[in-house]
Amino acid sequence: MSGKNTNWYVITGGPGAGKTTTVNLLKARGYKTTIEHARHYLDTQLINGKTVEEVRKHQKEFQLGVLDMQIEQERSMSPDDIIFLDRAIPDALAYYRFLNIPEDEELVNVVSNASYKKVFILDCLPIVQDYARKEDEAAQKKIHELLIDVYSSLHFPIVHVPVLPPEQRVEFILKNL
Numbered sequence: 001m002s003g004k005n006t007n008w009y010v011i012t013g014g015p016g017a018g019k020t021t022t023v024n025l026l027k028a029r030g031y032k033t034t035i036e037h038a039r040h041y042l043d044t045q046l047i048n049g050k051t052v053e054e055v056r057k058h059q060k061e062f063q064l065g066v067l068d069m070q071i072e073q074e075r076s077m078s079p080d081d082i083i084f085l086d087r088a089i090p091d092a093l094a095y096y097r098f099l100n101i102p103e104d105e106e107l108v109n110v111v112s113n114a115s116y117k118k119v120f121i122l123d124c125l126p127i128v129q130d131y132a133r134k135e136d137e138a139a140q141k142k143i144h145e146l147l148i149d150v151y152s153s154l155h156f157p158i159v160h161v162p163v164l165p166p167e168q169r170v171e172f173i174l175k176n177l
Contacts, residue, residue: 004115088114124163
């Protein structure tokens with residue numbers, strides 16, 4: 001995560017774009033993958049007795065917790081390994097902007113030092129809310145646009161992945177490595 005070249009591929013897109021499904025299919029094919037930290041962070045808070053509403057009420061704390069998990073994970077990964085990431089550090093910047101949380105120097109530094117071989121931005125699917133995903137269609141589209149803006153500003157190669165059946169999305173990604 002020191003700004004050096006990596007063999008890491010980011011799978012990102014707005015909420016409900018099919019990122020985790022895609023990453024899980026890549027894992028089933030034997031690729032190294034990462035987990036999606038927002039849901040993981042929320043789950044750890046629920047285990048510790050907080051409600052979803054309590055966690056979501058403190059958005060900056062929530063975003064910092066997710067970002068810290070992402071930073072820790074990326075620091076522990078070998079840049080030589082081919083890894084598919086279910087979101088990555090720059091996603092935090094898009095969420096900060098969506099939530100109007102002021103960007104601090106640490107966030108800007110960690111985002112500018114991140115390095116990925118390629119970023120796959122999945123086109124959005126119809127949003128399905130659950131205990132962790134509360135965004136509506138307007139929020140989904142805005143977050144998706146912010147993700148495109150953030151990753152485009154970082155000059156990583158970007159591939160837009162169209163809406164396809166899950167296995168065909170995986171094939172599309174693998175053909176575009």
